[in-house]
Amino acid sequence: MNILRFSANQCCALILLCFFGCFGVGSAAAQTQAEKDEGWISLFDGKTLNGWRVNENPETFSVKDGAIVVNGNVSHLFYEGDVNNHDFKNFELKIDVMTFPNSNSGIYFHTDFQEKGFPGVGHEVQVNLTHTDWKKSGSLYNVVNVDKAPAVDNQWYTQHIIVKGKTVRILINGQLLYEYVEPNLKKDAERGQFISHGTFALQGHDPGSKAMFKNIRVKVLPN
Template identity: 50%
Template sequence: MKSRKLSPVFVLLMVLTLGAAHAQKGWISLFDGKSLDGWKVGDNASTFSIEDGAIKVAGPKAHLYYMGPVSNHEFKNFEFKARVKTTKGSNSGIYFHTLYQEKGWPLHGFEVQINNTHGDYIKTGSLYEVVDVREVYVKDDEWFTEHIIVRGNHVIIKINDIVVVDYTQPENPLRVTEERKTRVIKPGTFAIQGHDPKSVVYLKDIQVKLLK
């Protein structure tokens, strides 16, 4: 039987396809792009909706918690990625190591800030009230990647592959305020913040990779 010679273009496409598959190895989607299955919100649930394959955050204060089956919604060491787009003057955030609450600002875990042009001086990528970033790395109305890596007591936050926070929790971590008194690294879930009715933010391609 005569063997076929594969064209260089076909071989290149195969290599690129296999490379992309390898790059995604270990990443697990937390959002299907069509529904909020696996996520739970208490008060003001209408703040969260689906628009063009993304979670749209627009409405009064509310928090959308991941309560799905991945890792039984308890994460300790992980990488987390989401594509994010802000609109002018908007404020939001991604919490990790948090616990579900029906209402109020989350008392547990850490917030990774989403804010490019809101009046709050603590900007996108900040580990809120722990390591505050004042420089703005991305623009409103453009998609960017927020990447959180937690291993042990070490937290790295990247915006579009730029490291903006590199934090190691000290042996005796500081409690920041009475309202937010449990900002310490320990297992928990993720949450998306709806900050206020004037803030409109979008998130998609929400993924996690479990680390040892």
């Protein structure tokens, strides 16, 4: 499969064809000893939200059967644990995800804790397979938008985010969706919706959306 590269003039709505034919629907495995040996570090203990901080509507997040369950009013759960002092620049992040019909969520990177609302800092990688929002799982929201669902509801799949320098690569179940290279952007502030550094966050989108996350692991890459 060819690697798609996107830069300054290619950041609008994109059509990626034949997802099911190319990707299939796999099951997501737990972190293996090989991954640990390769430098992967778990950010979620599977039992509690220790190391994570929720902002508004904390009831939106709970832990059940080894997974973070997201279901409720708008809320965001930020990683504030000890790994790399919860400040990541170059990294790989793998999260096993399950969505349900009409659910919408997201995974943020290079973000900061904020008391309420949708994060104004960092990028969101979309989690959505059947919600009415046409931007589907794997989209770098409003930057590189994927309009074909790369997995199916009610099954675990692995969402893999790689950031190195100004390059973002997104994989679903081990298959590369695209590679995005951030152009030289005019920046009015040090932090915003662009590649910089920061922590991760999970999104609670609305009461009708339910998603689950487990096996959250990161590999810190050299700067």
